[in-house]
Amino acid sequence: MPPAVVLVTGVSRWLGGALAAELAADPAIDRVIGVDTVPPSPDMLRRLGRTEFVRADIRNPLIGKVIAAASVDTVVHMNISSTPAGSGGRVPMKELNVIGTMQLLAACQRSPSVRRFVLKSTSAVYGASSRDPAVFTEAMQARRVPSGGFAKDSLDIEGYVRAFARRRPDVEVAALRFTNFIGPRIDSLLTGFFRMPVVPTALGYDARVQLLHEDDALAVLTRATTGPFVGTVNVGGQGTLLLSQAIRRLGRVEIPIPTPALGSVGRLSRRFGFVDYSPEQMRFLNFGRVVDTTVLRTEFGYTPRYTTETALNDYARTVPPVISPRIVEATTSRVRSVLEQVAVAATAVGDRLHPAPPAPGLRAVRDA
């Protein structure tokens, strides 16, 4: 049964807006309500179509009135901030993530009309450490429970959502654990990281990264909103890349920096608004994280159209490389042609000096 009234939180960001636009384009859905603390950009507003925008803070009990008044039956919770920079510091970020989720869940619990709750979670809940198994399935837990930051918030949020599911067993709950997003339009942590011409990384570490293309993320969210899936699912593209490899494929220059110095580089880059190197982020960039997507492909029933590799290629269209592969290609072919010439000359000299022994022709002698 398709949902009648959908409420999407965090609609002013790219993914939330894109989901609301997608749902609004579906005639089977009566109403789409988008909620965010900041109004969407004019560009986004145009795309949102018939989505009704409510400027509300989910930390405020007002959200309960919105849900009750519109008799919302499906809630998609996407208003979870991954970086302190995006929400004005770590304290407001934590408040938005944790208190916001609690308020939203409290409102949903009161409202008898809510039938389905979709949580945009993250694979960061598995943590990142050297003691991790290489690939996480949904049943596994973090070996080292994340101690702070986005991962800790996400763990808390998942815990509250599980508690909500226990208290309202009639509500279908789906939690989507996304890997890192990438794509030409989305603004994610890695897109900011890869956009720098010179990418500082931790010396002596190389993370395995699994990417998810923005189109696939959107398709999975749409399917989770309208489909019947209940439970937790890892969402990521097929295959992995090493961080160094991804940087090279994008034609960036990797600068490995010893870990102690990287902290100050991180603070500097945060001040200039480039990228956020929080300690938690550092651990991810050291060890990486890969998730098993069997549940996504079988039970959830969606196979991402982009693999990690093709998703990165699609993103690469929008970032001009610093070291162009064409220049590398030209250089290597020039070196190769020089080598060939040298080899030809050397063989000629070598043949002159040591003539090759004639091939044995004993058979001919015997036949005669």
Added chain:
Amino acid sequence: MPEARVIPLRPDDDEAFIPTPSPPGWEEQLADAVEFLRRRTTGDYETDEFGFDPDLTDHAFLPILRPLFQRWFRVESQGLKNVPDVGGALVVANHSGAIPIDALMTTVALHDDHPAQRRFRLLGADLVFDMPVIGAMARKFGSTLACNEDAERLLTQGELVGVFPEGFKGIGKPFRERYTLQRFGRGGFVTAALRTGKPIIPCAIVGAEEIYPMIGNAKTVARLLGLPYLPITPTFPLLGPLGLLPLPSKWLIAFGEPIETASYGPAAAEDPMLVFNLTDQVRETIQHSLYQLLLQRTSVFS
């Protein structure tokens, strides 16, 4: 008049003359190196979810290890027919030599001497992956953390997985205890094999014990550095960096008959008695084969 005996110059049924393929010339090697550098700068190579980088392994790690394998230790591999050409199997070996060179040499043996050029996926201790540089390199070489999840995943994917169940107890044991197997962990490797139904191949390595004969253990310094042991050998730390040179012992690596596990069924992994029995069986097979190899070897360095 006695006739002169006709002596054929070549037997009649001899094979046609085939010139031996000459090793690639220096120009080809250089061209390969240039192509390798191009791939490395543009990221144009494959890696898997464990971080294994076959391109780097084939063109950098293995060529570096090969002289050590062929010239220095003169490794002889035996019983390679016991290692299947395709499909998963768990190779269980004894561990020795202060630093895990035995794992690296077994990797070269299975790649260079095995007809199917098998990739050897090692399971390493936590400590390896905690260390910068070494941890990252170990992953690129095809290793992963020794945990049941990873072992089972690799075995299900049909990989040849290598495990050294003695761990630090084996590799850091004093020289006087050479070639005596230590306790085999908690049998985690057996449960991984049982759950996936893959055979266990016992492997005995002779020679690694003598590369760094450990006559002492600087326990206090080791504890300060966060290491499980710090070897003192006749040459290290006495001769400084020169003491890091491994002694050129003669190596033998023997792969034994596979111990089949599929017939027990995956539920057998929950039967501790069976797991203990299988662990003991593997351990005794390796110990027995170690004694046999030692008899074969006439002297340590020849």
